[in-house]
Each structure stands twice: as structure tokens, then as C-alpha cells.
Amino acid sequence: MKIMVAIKRVVDYAVKIRVKPDKSGVEMKNVKMSMNPFCEIALEEALRIKESGLASEVVAVSVGPSQFSETLRTGLAMGADRAIHVEAPENIYPLTIAKILKALVDVEKPGLLFLGKQAIDNDQNQTGQMVAGLLKWPQGTFASKVVLDKEKQVATVDREVDGGIETLCLDLPAVITTDLRLNQPRYATLPNIMKAKSKPIKKFTLQDLNVEIKSDLEVVEVTEPPKRKSGVILSSVDELIDKLKNEARVI
Amino acid sequence: MVTKLYKGHRVIIGSLNLIFLRPVIVSISHMNKIISFDKVSGILVCEAGCILENLIAFLDNQGFVMPLDLGAKGSCQIGGNVSTNAGGLRLLRYGSLHGSVLGLEVVLANGTVLDMLGTLRKDNTGYDLKHLFIGSEGSLGIVTKVSILTPPKLSSVNVCFLACKDYTSCLNLLSEAKRKLGEILSAFEFLDHDAMDLVLKHLEGVRNPFPSSMHDFYVLIETTGSNESYDREKLDAFLLHSMENGLISDGVVAQDITQASSCWHIREGIPEALMKAGGVYKYDLSIPVEKMYDLVKEMRIRLDASAKVVAYGHLGDGNLHLNISTPQYDDNILSQIEPFVYEWTSKNKGSISAEHGLGLMKANKIHYTKSPEAVQLMVTIKKLLDPNGILNPYKVLPPSLFT
Ligand SMILES: Cc1cc2nc3c(=O)[nH]c(=O)nc-3n(C[C@H](O)[C@H](O)[C@H](O)COP(=O)(O)OP(=O)(O)OC[C@H]3O[C@@H](n4cnc5c(N)ncnc54)[C@H](O)[C@@H]3O)c2cc1C
Ligand SMILES: Cc1cc2nc3c(=O)[nH]c(=O)nc-3n(C[C@H](O)[C@H](O)[C@H](O)COP(=O)(O)OP(=O)(O)OC[C@H]3O[C@@H](n4cnc5c(N)ncnc54)[C@H](O)[C@@H]3O)c2cc1C
Numbered sequence: 001m002k003i004m005v006a007i008k009r010v011v012d013y014a015v016k017i018r019v020k021p022d023k024s025g026v027e028m029k030n031v032k033m034s035m036n037p038f039c040e041i042a043l044e045e046a047l048r049i050k051e052s053g054l055a056s057e058v059v060a061v062s063v064g065p066s067q068f069s070e071t072l073r074t075g076l077a078m079g080a081d082r083a084i085h086v087e088a089p090e091n092i093y094p095l096t097i098a099k100i101l102k103a104l105v106d107v108e109k110p111g112l113l114f115l116g117k118q119a120i121d122n123d124q125n126q127t128g129q130m131v132a133g134l135l136k137w138p139q140g141t142f143a144s145k146v147v148l149d150k151e152k153q154v155a156t157v158d159r160e161v162d163g164g165i166e167t168l169c170l171d172l173p174a175v176i177t178t179d180l181r182l183n184q185p186r187y188a189t190l191p192n193i194m195k196a197k198s199k200p201i202k203k204f205t206l207q208d209l210n211v212e213i214k215s216d217l218e219v220v221e222v223t224e225p226p227k228r229k230s231g232v233i234l235s236s237v238d239e240l241i242d243k244l245k246n247e248a249r250v251i
Numbered sequence: 252m253v254t255k256l257y258k259g260h261r262v263i264i265g266s267l268n269l270i271f272l273r274p275v276i277v278s279i280s281h282m283n284k285i286i287s288f289d290k291v292s293g294i295l296v297c298e299a300g301c302i303l304e305n306l307i308a309f310l311d312n313q314g315f316v317m318p319l320d321l322g323a324k325g326s327c328q329i330g331g332n333v334s335t336n337a338g339g340l341r342l343l344r345y346g347s348l349h350g351s352v353l354g355l356e357v358v359l360a361n362g363t364v365l366d367m368l369g370t371l372r373k374d375n376t377g378y379d380l381k382h383l384f385i386g387s388e389g390s391l392g393i394v395t396k397v398s399i400l401t402p403p404k405l406s407s408v409n410v411c412f413l414a415c416k417d418y419t420s421c422l423n424l425l426s427e428a429k430r431k432l433g434e435i436l437s438a439f440e441f442l443d444h445d446a447m448d449l450v451l452k453h454l455e456g457v458r459n460p461f462p463s464s465m466h467d468f469y470v471l472i473e474t475t476g477s478n479e480s481y482d483r484e485k486l487d488a489f490l491l492h493s494m495e496n497g498l499i500s501d502g503v504v505a506q507d508i509t510q511a512s513s514c515w516h517i518r519e520g521i522p523e524a525l526m527k528a529g530g531v532y533k534y535d536l537s538i539p540v541e542k543m544y545d546l547v548k549e550m551r552i553r554l555d556a557s558a559k560v561v562a563y564g565h566l567g568d569g570n571l572h573l574n575i576s577t578p579q580y581d582d583n584i585l586s587q588i589e590p591f592v593y594e595w596t597s598k599n600k601g602s603i604s605a606e607h608g609l610g611l612m613k614a615n616k617i618h619y620t621k622s623p624e625a626v627q628l629m630v631t632i633k634k635l636l637d638p639n640g641i642l643n644p645y646k647v648l649p650p651s652l653f654t
Binding site: 013014015030031032034037040070074078187189190191193197 | 406407408411413458460479480483487490491494499501502503504505506507508509510512
């Protein structure tokens, strides 16, 4: 069985984001870009499944401008066997990405499609669900545990939901989106980084896949959240009650 | 009257009241304003009480960095950094404060405000007095303003954590790194097996980059440059070459900032791990790099099973942090370590204090590193600038030379 993993390049998780003065978006110049942490977890899970002998190949795919191939290279260095880079402009919204992924699934025919539950840049949490819908495949989102049964061709997925853990059994092929506690992604080791240099990254254009970009969303404005006011230390309980009553008006 | 410089909450010496009869403590923490910043030259002028971390944050917004960074940044003041000539993690790249400090304002013991607050990179008029106050630990004057050259912040940072089979490989890797990474090399740190072991045992949240095997030596290399793909290409070529030459036995390259921080966490967490492990005797030594690890080996033979000898440091700067970790403090062990460690360092033309200064505890040890003539000249300078001995008495120079 082949596993396909979708990977996105985003502003590094540890970078302090700055909004552009014209409010058109986030400042991307001279900013460190890295693999979306949830995609990293998705890839790690796919690699573990392959290492346990339940899959034969892991294919990393990414949709975006040319620098996205650097992120794919990271995926190859972690252990993916090969990669596919669909060249496209930045900031494409989930439905288009889902259509592109569906087109790639039609080409590659994987038994499992892994995605991060969301990308930390736009926080949309839609792509996995949409591509499952387009493919008419079962979906296990927010996975915190994945167990594969090769004989029965099912995946058992634990999902972290409000009330606890929900366990689903999915018939393969299926879409799984990964949550934070699923695993801890590995470091890219030197031998693997070197090996990754000779692994192939195949390029596709949107025309090749017959997908058109239609923008169904318009960004009106991007602003910073309001600054948190600093707290004050009060001298007595009476003062606290007074503030709660007259300033905060909560009692 | 005795003046003792003291800042915030840091306790500098244990037995303050034993030594100082009526100490006067001067705090400059209210002198915390930034006076000017020139975005073209990168020259920052500020008051000496500015906390290092605040300066780092201020510069970050301007697209610059401080030429020094160290674990104490959240509490230490730039005046304290200058007075201790603090080194830290970026010295390899940006040099010591003797290079980046362009000017100082200092208040002398007699109250004279000495204006040397130049903002010029080049100024060959007369004696360059500011250097007397850099690293003199407050014994010659109180630093009140600082002018410092800051480099632009570069966006492309790579960190790799490598394993080496022996100390010679670490050294060869260092010379390779200087040649092959050249201008982008920004840190070259090392730790030995015992240091790694200690960190993994005593620090929470530490991640071993090589979970399946332990190695004898580890090296952390950081590069800082302006072009991500160029830097990465350079780093990869260097790593490939070093792997083929057998200098590296294993290694990981951080793929994002979080992984880079985890690598740094191992190196920066050693002091904390040492504290948690029990008693620790600490030595901060400069030793010609090729001989540096011999001391560690000799110390292990001397102490045998009685203590754990842990070595790490700024290999790129020839600076060894030698730590002897014991379950409890023990005078017998101490007598095995001292004066041996000082004598060994002196014999090998090293310094018994690379970046931590002499303070009170090591003032009497200055002879191990400095010639009698040099010490005598220092005493003359101290007497000239502070004839009544009111500034940090008993620090830096042996008190016996003043009686
Ligand atoms: C063609 C030319 C180009 C130059 N270009 C530059 C330039 O681009 N930038 C720049 O900064 N300078 C420049 N200079 C000046 C140059 O820096 C000095 O001339 C040179 O560094 C002085 O070295 P010297 O051996 O010639 O010393 P001398 O000229 O012999 O002496 C200079 C001073 O130093 C003292 N002195 C010499 N040796 C010692 C010693 N061992 N111990 C104590 N004191 C000593 C002498 O008593 C004298 O006061 C240039 C000079 C020339 C002639
Ligand atoms: C967690 C940690 C990590 C560290 N890592 C490193 C490292 O990697 N490399 C390194 O080199 N050092 C390191 N240090 C030591 C560090 O350099 C010093 O603690 C710091 O630079 C001193 O600044 P401070 O403001 O804390 O000074 P203090 O500790 O308050 O004072 C230090 C000395 O300077 C004098 N002094 C302070 N301010 C002035 C002033 N304005 N004028 C005159 N004299 C003054 C004091 O009297 C005292 O003698 C570390 C310290 C800690 C706590």
C-alpha cells in the first residue's frame, strides 16, 4: 500500500508574526518558513506505518510556489520516498487544494491520505474534510492514535473530541488528519539528508491536473488581536468587589 | 565608606557582611533608557541599567541584534555585561566586548563623570581608556552609559547537532567549519558524553537527538547568514564532506526553530542539570584547544570514582567549562582539584578565568595567569583611580597587595 502525505510550508511556529502596515496580510519578508507542525506529525505517522511493514511507499505532496520544494526536501530527509510538487501561487484556499489533492490521488492511487488537521497560518481546518468529501472516502480527523489492519483493510483512529476519545473504524482507502499528540516527529539525520538529495521531486502544473483556481473567498483585512491590558494588584477584597461590580460589571 | 555595586535580586557573594563593614550598595536599575539608535551604523547608545533582554527586544524591532547573548539575559544589565566583559554564545562570530563597545560613560571613585561615550568605530586620539573599564568588575568605576556596535539581524539561521567519536575529531571539525562555513559560522559548542548524560538524566523536556546510541562527544554548530538556500547548501556540503572524512559519526540538522531550540536547550541546560545533580565545582578556563581535553582526562584519573567530571564549552573560542559534580561538597575532593587545576592551566599558558572574571573568590589566583609585572601595574592603576579603595574592594586583585 502507498501512503500519500500532504505538506504545507508556513511561517515557522516559533516566529512572532507581524501584520503588514496596510493590513493586507502577514509580513512574509525575511521570515523563517518551516513545515506546518501538523503536517510533520502526519508524515511521521506515515513513516512509522511504513517502517512497521504495513505500507510500501510514502509520497509527500505539496502545492505552492517554487520554495515549497525545499519543504518537500525536508520531508524526503525525514524519510519520505519521493515527492510531488504542484506549482501554484501562494494562498490558495482549502477547496482548491482539496481538488488538487483529489487529482493527485487519482494519479497515485494511495491507500491512505494523511494531512495535518490544520495549517497554523490560516487555521482553516477544512482541507482534509473537503478532500474526503470529493473522494467519497471515509475520514478520521484529529487523530491521536492510528492502528492499521492490513488484512481487514481498515484503519482504527482515536480522535480527541470534547468529551474524551472517540474511536472510529475506517475502511481503506481513507483520509486521516493528524492532531498534536499523535507522535513526536523525528529529526532529519545527516545520512537521510544526504540521501534525500537524490530522491525525486516530480513537478505538476495546475493544467496537468486540470484544476482551475477560483477564489471563492476575499480577505477584507488582517489585524492584530487587541493588546492585553496589564493586570493590577489590588490592596483589599473590598477593592476587588468594587472593581468587579463597577468596572467589570460582572457581579 | 565602601561602595558595592549590586543589582536587582542577584546575590553576588555569600558572606557580604563578613567582608564589608558598612557597605553602600549602588543600584543603577533606574538608568534604563535607550538614548539613541542609528539604523545605518547600528550604533546603540543606552544607559547602563538596561536589561540585556530588553535591548535585544528593542533591537529586534529595528532589525538588529546585540553582539552578545547569554543565559542570564533576562536579569543582567548591559553595564554588568561590560563590567564583566561577558562572552557568551555569539563571541565566535561578533568578538568580545572590547571590540563592539565603542564608548562608555563612567563615574569614578571621586565622583568625576568621565565622558568617553564615543560613537565612532575609529578614534585613535590618545589612550583608549574605555578598555580599562571593560571587564574590571566595577573596581575602577561605575559604568553609567554604553555605546555599542550592533550587527544587523540575519534571517537565515541553521543549527545542527553532531556526534564525534573523539576529541581530535571535534578539533578537526572546528578547523573544517572555519574554512568551509567561513563567514556564516556563528557558534561552535561542544559537550562530552558525561555532560550529555547529565542533561538527559536531570533536565525535563530534553530530547536526545540520537536516541539509539550514546557518543563520546557532541558538537553544536550554528550558522547565521542572509540567504537561506545559499547557507543551507554550504552547510550541507560541509556536513557531507565531514561525514565522508569520518569527522562526524552521526548528526541531525534542525528543520525548524523548535528543533533548533531543542538542540540549544541541551547545551544551555548543562549548568542547570549540574545544579540538580548535587554539589558542583566550576572552572571556566581558556586553554589552547589542542590541549584542552587533556586536563579533563587527567582530572578523571585524579578523582577516579569519587566525582563525575563534566566538560563542555565554547570550543570555537578555546573556552572550557570544567565541572566536577559530586553528590555533596567535600573538602577532600576539593583538595584533589585545587590547586591542581590552576597549576595545570598556568603551565599550559591558559587563563583561569576565561569569561567569568575573578570576583572575590579568585582574586588571589590572578598570579596563575598574569605576570607579577602586569599585576603590579594593575595595582598602580587601581590606586590611581580609587585611592581609598571604595569600589568593589577585595575584588579582582589580591587584597594583600594593598596593605
Ligand atoms: C603608504 C602608506 C599607506 C598607509 N595607509 C594607511 C591606512 O590605510 N590606514 C591606516 O590606519 N594607516 C595607514 N598608514 C599609516 C600606517 O598605519 C603606519 O605608518 C604604520 O602602521 C606604522 O608602522 P611603522 O612600523 O611604519 O611605524 P613607525 O612609523 O616607525 O612609527 C609610528 C609610531 O609608532 C611608534 N612605534 C613604532 N614601533 C613601535 C614599537 N615596536 N613599540 C612602540 N612604539 C612603536 C613610533 O615611535 C611612532 O610613534 C599608511 C602609511 C603609509 C606610509
Ligand atoms: C544563567 C547565566 C548564564 C550565563 N552565561 C554566561 C556566558 O555564557 N558567558 C559569560 O561570559 N557569562 C555568562 N554569565 C555571567 C554573566 O556574564 C554575568 O552574570 C553578567 O554579565 C553580569 O551582569 P549583571 O548585570 O548580572 O552584573 P552583576 O552580577 O550585578 O555584577 C557583576 C559585576 O559587575 C559589577 N557591575 C555591575 N554593574 C556595573 C556597572 N554598571 N558599573 C560597574 N560595575 C558593575 C558588579 O559590581 C560585579 O562586580 C551567565 C550568568 C548566568 C546567571
